[in-house]
Amino acid sequence: MELPALNGLSCPLTNNALSVVDSKDKQRGDIVIFDEKIIFSGERPDDEHPLNSIIVIEFKQPGRNKYAGDENPVLQAAKVINAIRGGKYLHKGRAIPIANADIPATIFVVADLTPKLRQVLTDFNATMTPDKQGFYGYHANHRVYYEVMDYTKMLSDAKKRNRIFFDKLNLVDNR
Incomplete structure (x- = not known):
């Protein structure tokens, strides 16, 4: 499935459509960010830069209320x-090194x-945030820290955080 074309460019929805990363795995993150070590030296070999960390960002359908077990x-x-x-994720035919x-x-x-x-x-034993608009925790078996945030909270925080930027550009709608 693809998003509508933008100036003639199509936008793939799944990361298996990207030529950089290959995977036959059905589970895919909406956004996956890899952090690799980069050593500053005169030479930079192209063979292997192991990942330092992984971030997965998942967006769920608005209003979704059907979550099976x-x-x-x-x-x-x-x-x-x-x-x-x-x-299981490959780059140039080889497993992504970690x-x-x-x-x-x-x-x-x-x-x-x-x-x-x-x-x-x-x-799931997640801890609710003090403002009751999210959850967070650490899952020891999977060795992951997680945060779940309400879409409305994310949007509100983004508007507050970037308001001065839009004020300076005179792009703020004061309605």
Whole structure:
């Protein structure tokens, strides 16, 4: 499936369409960020730069209220991280190298915090944020830190954080 064309360019929805990363794994993160070590020296070999950390960002459908027992968005993203750690994601035909099996991994989930998702996260033993607009925690078995944030909170925080930028550009709608 593809997004509508933008100036004649198509936008693939799945990361298996990217020529940089190959995977036959069905679980895919919406956004996967790799952090690799770069050594500053006169030579830079092209063969291997192991990953220092992995970040997976997962966006869930707005208003989604149907989460089956195995549809915990944190666990879905953790499966992507475990697939990367397990060598199931390839770059140029080779497994993406990681520094070690315990490299830090972080999951960010942006979703509407419906009553069902709140229950899934509570059953998962996630900790609710003080403002009750998100959850966070550490899953020891998967060795991942995770945060789940309500879409409305993310949007509100982004507007507050970037307001001065838009004020300076005179792009603020004061309605």
